[in-house]
Amino acid sequence: MNSSPIIDVIIPAFNEERSISKVIAEIPDVVRHIVVANNNSTDRTGEVAEAAGAKVVFEGTKGYGIACLTAMEWIKNQEVQPDIVVFLDGDYSDYPEEMLSLIQPIQEGKADMVIGSRALGKRESGSMTLPQVFGNWLATTLMKYIQGANYSDLGPFRAIDWPKLLGLGMVDKNFGWTIEMQIKAHKAGLRYLEVPVNYRKRIGVSKVSGTVKGVIGAGYKIILTIFKYW
Ligand SMILES: Nc1nc2c(ncn2[C@@H]2O[C@H](COP(=O)(O)OP(=O)(O)OP(=O)(O)O)[C@@H](O)[C@H]2O)c(=O)[nH]1
Numbered sequence: 001m002n003s004s005p006i007i008d009v010i011i012p013a014f015n016e017e018r019s020i021s022k023v024i025a026e027i028p029d030v031v032r033h034i035v036v037a038n039n040n041s042t043d044r045t046g047e048v049a050e051a052a053g054a055k056v057v058f059e060g061t062k063g064y065g066i067a068c069l070t071a072m073e074w075i076k077n078q079e080v081q082p083d084i085v086v087f088l089d090g091d092y093s094d095y096p097e098e099m100l101s102l103i104q105p106i107q108e109g110k111a112d113m114v115i116g117s118r119a120l121g122k123r124e125s126g127s128m129t130l131p132q133v134f135g136n137w138l139a140t141t142l143m144k145y146i147q148g149a150n151y152s153d154l155g156p157f158r159a160i161d162w163p164k165l166l167g168l169g170m171v172d173k174n175f176g177w178t179i180e181m182q183i184k185a186h187k188a189g190l191r192y193l194e195v196p197v198n199y200r201k202r203i204g205v206s207k208v209s210g211t212v213k214g215v216i217g218a219g220y221k222i223i224l225t226i227f228k229y230w
Pocket residue numbers: 012013014015016039061062063064067088089090091093127202205206207208209210
């Protein structure tokens with residue numbers, strides 16, 4: 001790949017007004033567009049992200065996947081397409097500067113997709129709930145036995161070759177998004193690897209792992225997705 005690839009970042013965000021500007025500020029300056037998918041937030045997420053220099057696209061239907069798909073549509077409509085896209089959460093759990101280690105293997109032609117694995121990195125105590133740790137272990141173990149895929153985490157922080165991502169035909173509109181990408185990448189023969197990423201307690205209120213509804217909804221959808229792509 002080109003030694004200075006064009007890199008865009010996608011941040012799905014639902015009510016992250018307290019964290020989003022910190023996330024944006026710490027993104028390395030190798031990035032071209034930072035696209036925040038404002039997922040029907042009822043707080044000032046959109047205004048704050050725009051003031052911090054991001055392109056904000058609005059998605060009125062709630063759901064992690066649909067927010068990512070909307071941001072991808074915006075990128076598809078740009079005259080110059082990126083080489084690499086990075087996905088990052090808006091809650092400041094990830095360390096945006098670690099993006100460089102996700103991008104590097106793709107830039108060097110060693111991988112098409114790089115997952116930031118929290119299982120391999122250092123986790124601040126309390127940054128992941130027990131159901132979340134167990135759920136990620138179960139999902140990656142099932143993926144190993146059912147699909148033969150080699151992952152240790154469903155970490156949302158990831159980088160992927162843009163044309164290859166488009167080729168996967170992503171469709172999941174909510175919590176199946178991360179695992180769908182991983183299963184499809186494996187089945188399509190993409191070269192993928194994981195690098196350790198560190199993880200800290202989010203700023204603001206949990207939408208998924210800290211709520212009963214979120215855990216059940218995400219767990220159900222993740223297992224369903226594994227069997228859907230059996
Ligand atoms: N739950 C949820 N999150 C969304 C949605 N749209 C965008 N997001 C963003 O997706 C990211 C992940 O959500 P989080 O609430 O951090 O979920 P999590 O990382 O599993 O759990 P916690 O960090 O413990 O809350 C955040 O940046 C959210 O703002 C949506 O419709 N639902």
